[in-house]
Amino acid sequence: MTIHRIGGWIGAGLADAAGRLVILSATTAFLARTLPPGDFGATALTLSIVTAFSMAVGTPYEEALAQARVVRRSDLGAVLAVSLVAALGFILLCVPLGLLLDRVYERDDLVLLLPVTALLLLAQGPMTLATAVARRRKAFYVINLCSIAGHVAGAAAAIALGLAGAGIWALVTLRIVLVFATAASLFWMLRLSVRPVWSWGSLRRFNRFAGLVLASRLVENATYVVYNTLVGALFGLTVLGYLNIAMRLIEPVRGAIVAITHNLCFPHFRGGAASRENVGEAAAEVARESSALVAPTMMGLAAVSPLVVPLMAGPGWTTAEPIAAALAAGGLLALPSQVVQTALSASGRPQSVLLSYVVALVTLSATLVATSEFPPATIGLARLAGDFALTVTAVLVNGPLIGLSPWPLLRRLSGVWLAAATMGVIVAWIGIRLAESHGQVVALLVAVPAGVLIYIPLLFLISRASFRSLVHRIGPMLGRGALAGAR
Numbered sequence: 001m002t003i004h005r006i007g008g009w010i011g012a013g014l015a016d017a018a019g020r021l022v023i024l025s026a027t028t029a030f031l032a033r034t035l036p037p038g039d040f041g042a043t044a045l046t047l048s049i050v051t052a053f054s055m056a057v058g059t060p061y062e063e064a065l066a067q068a069r070v071v072r073r074s075d076l077g078a079v080l081a082v083s084l085v086a087a088l089g090f091i092l093l094c095v096p097l098g099l100l101l102d103r104v105y106e107r108d109d110l111v112l113l114l115p116v117t118a119l120l121l122l123a124q125g126p127m128t129l130a131t132a133v134a135r136r137r138k139a140f141y142v143i144n145l146c147s148i149a150g151h152v153a154g155a156a157a158a159i160a161l162g163l164a165g166a167g168i169w170a171l172v173t174l175r176i177v178l179v180f181a182t183a184a185s186l187f188w189m190l191r192l193s194v195r196p197v198w199s200w201g202s203l204r205r206f207n208r209f210a211g212l213v214l215a216s217r218l219v220e221n222a223t224y225v226v227y228n229t230l231v232g233a234l235f236g237l238t239v240l241g242y243l244n245i246a247m248r249l250i251e252p253v254r255g256a257i258v259a260i261t262h263n264l265c266f267p268h269f270r271g272g273a274a275s276r277e278n279v280g281e282a283a284a285e286v287a288r289e290s291s292a293l294v295a296p297t298m299m300g301l302a303a304v305s306p307l308v309v310p311l312m313a314g315p316g317w318t319t320a321e322p323i324a325a326a327l328a329a330g331g332l333l334a335l336p337s338q339v340v341q342t343a344l345s346a347s348g349r350p351q352s353v354l355l356s357y358v359v360a361l362v363t364l365s366a367t368l369v370a371t372s373e374f375p376p377a378t379i380g381l382a383r384l385a386g387d388f389a390l391t392v393t394a395v396l397v398n399g400p401l402i403g404l405s406p407w408p409l410l411r412r413l414s415g416v417w418l419a420a421a422t423m424g425v426i427v428a429w430i431g432i433r434l435a436e437s438h439g440q441v442v443a444l445l446v447a448v449p450a451g452v453l454i455y456i457p458l459l460f461l462i463s464r465a466s467f468r469s470l471v472h473r474i475g476p477m478l479g480r481g482a483l484a485g486a487r
Contacts, residue, residue, distance in 0.1 A: 037241030058128030083125020150182030280403025326380025337394035415463030
């Protein structure tokens with residue numbers, strides 16, 4: 001598989017990201033007009049905890065299955081069995097944990113909200129197992145289609161419950177139905193038939209790799225848990241609700257980009273894992289070329305967040321606007337670290353990934369505590385600081401382990417980042433001025449294409465190599481040949 005072929009798959013993945021954003025934004029726009037910020041804050045708290053548990057249920061073995069040279073049906077059955085046992089254990093754990101949260105935050109719904117939300121863990125293992133199979137088959141278009149199907153099903157269920165007056169339960173139902181529908185559609189499209197069979201012997205050869213991946217993913221998702229918990233403790237559930245709205249705008253795009261980058265690049269890096277120099281060179285090239293596409297996307301989101309948040313959530317959510325902008329800017333900084341960490345995992349070094357996430361978590365926590373006396377709108381700066389620390393550690397400390405030269409890479413990325421940041425400032429100014437005179441809808445319709453028209457010549461002037469790379473990649477992504485080759 002070549003980097004050129006990856007271009008077609010990225011095109012389908014970006015369409016998936018755009019679809020997720022539209023679906024979740026429309027659903028949030030409806031629910032935010034019927035529910036108070038406190039309900040969004042309580043949902044954010046429960047989902048962050050359940051998301052951390054979901055990593056332990058399925059993700060470690062997904063990476064192990066994707067990385068292994070040979071996988072038998074008995075291996076899949078053993079992974080499915082252990083994931084279901086883990087899911088049941090975490091669901092039971094959520095009962096006393098829900099009681100504790102109910103007392104801490106003085107709400108009478110968290111005692112049921114947390115264990116009910118945890119029911120999605122029953123589908124998490126099957127979903128990640130099927131995703132691993134799809135990655136092995138390089139059926140990335142199947143992953144994208146099933147992701148959209150799951151989001152449509154979850155959004156439909158949430159809106160239906162919202163219309164029925166279910167309140168906060170509409171918010172958690174969105175995520176529960178999304179995971180179950182995605183898992184079911186993956187099994188159906190892959191024609192996958194697996195029965196859970198307890199066999200510790202089948203898991204033995206995956207356990208070391210899975211254990212290291214589990215540790216790094218738990219720390220990664222502990223970042224969300226700590227972030228939400230500290231914001232709730234320091235600022236209250238209302239401010240946590242503002243953070244939740246900002247994350248609902250940014251995280252679908254950011255999460256999709258992370259997943260696309262990891263899933264597509266993992267087999268490419270694994271193929272070159274025998275040569276340290278090949279992996280380092282490939283990681284540098286993928287990071288530079290991916291950033292040329294991702295940087296303007298994230299900075300564009302940051303620039304238009306003052307326009308999108310009021311349209312999505314309605315009046316009264318102004319505090320979420322700068323938070324969303326900071327989360328989007330962090331996505332720009334975090335991409336190179338994702339590429340390096342994917343290369344490390346594919347090369348059999350998941351322990352190095354763990355270090356980056358630990359540094360990011362410590363930085364985020366320290367920054368959040370240090371800024372607790374500042375206005376709530378500044379809580380996005382803590383995530384931005386954590387993303388910066390993540391990339392610095394991944395590139396400077398871990399990059400040389402795969403033959404990556406950090407400073408040449410950062411010099412190449414600086415041109416892309418400068419062009420994207422300059423574009424973002426101009427687009428933000430255009431959006432604010434037009435919103436004052438013509439309204440937010442008109443401002444958004446003008447600002448988005450203006451960002452594209454501004455970024456391309458800026459990239460040409462600042463970084464010719466990245467410009468040529470961008471033009472070279474856009475062609476295959478839009479052409480039929482690459483999409484056909486991706487199948």
